[in-house]
Amino acid sequence: MEVCGTHTMAIHAAGLKKLLPENLQLVSGPGCPVCVTEKSFIDHAILIGENYQACIVTFGDLVRVPGSFGSLGTFRSEGGRLRVVYSPADAIDIAIEEAPRATVFLGVGFETTVPTIAVTLKMALARGIDNLFVLSAFKTIHQPLRILAAKEDLHGFLLPGHVSAILGSDCYNYLVADFHKPGVVAGFEPLDILLALSDLAEMAASGQPKIINDYKRVVRSQGNPAAREIVDEVFEPSDALWRGLGNIPASGLALKGSYTKFDAAIHLPVEVPPARDDPRCLCASILTGSKTPDRCGLFGTECTPEDPVGPCMVSSEGTCAAYYKYGAA
């Protein structure tokens, strides 16, 4: 299983699946932060925008994800204030521009992205920014990885490259110790991925699992301790709801201590009704590697990148988007 959505895209963009032998099957995992975000998060963001006339600040590929009553794009077209950013640090400048209006950054991301928001909030605290908030849907990879490692039909893991730059290649040793399964940390060039898959296949066949770091130019065994320290100052583990995996304890991140002043869920409360996903959408199964997009009745017909039903078709790292754009093997 390739855990990371960026790996999914890289594999499809380079047409790697067609090169693999028949007895090596690669399935995509839940490492697409937009894809694993529950529909109710979009609804929550829009409700805050509407009820508080807040300016919603977001990464680009969240804009067209369908909510229960439309997307953030719909919210914008109906007069809502929405700003798209490449860097979370821009949320501070936007908050200053928009003051005294509440400015809410939508916190979607894994361990690569979380430190960037942590640094941003440290800066905001130091500068006394009062109208900036974060709505957290941040997630961490180890708890779901443990759940997936227990699955009998998965024999090895292509581990994320840049999440590992933060966490370090040593953090995955439990895959071997507790589940007897191999993992290889890989880069994103086609040859990086093929070399990693070759290592994985060898270990799966020999029954001698290890964790191998095949992305040594970026990933250290201890990762980036400075980044992790900053995250620990700002966030603490919390429960999180994952599309496809349900509620997983300690797999999310919540603001803590002095940083709770930035928590949008606390300071801009709204009533969020339970969301209902289209029962025909297979995103949940696709995210756990049990089904592939071509098995979905909506794929390419009712669900396309222009007119998506589920987030896997919208996200720049979504498995359905990869299949659609590059053609399924």
Added chain:
Amino acid sequence: MCLAVPMQLVEITDDGIGKVDSAGVKAAVNITMIPHARVGDYLIIHAGFGIEVLDREEAEIRLDLFKELAAACEAEEEA
């Protein structure tokens, strides 16, 4: 999960902020997380933040391996 690109650090401007060069265009990047970064280093940049410094030696080893593989493929095709 992590789209990130390598760019060279050409200047350290303020506390925790540097400038990277991208095809002649200079862009600001936050280097708070990588206090060990020095001008001339290649940084891995995600969402406007440097998250790690590229290990030059390991990068050369990998690039050499890519070249070796490419040469082996060419040799195979010509055979």
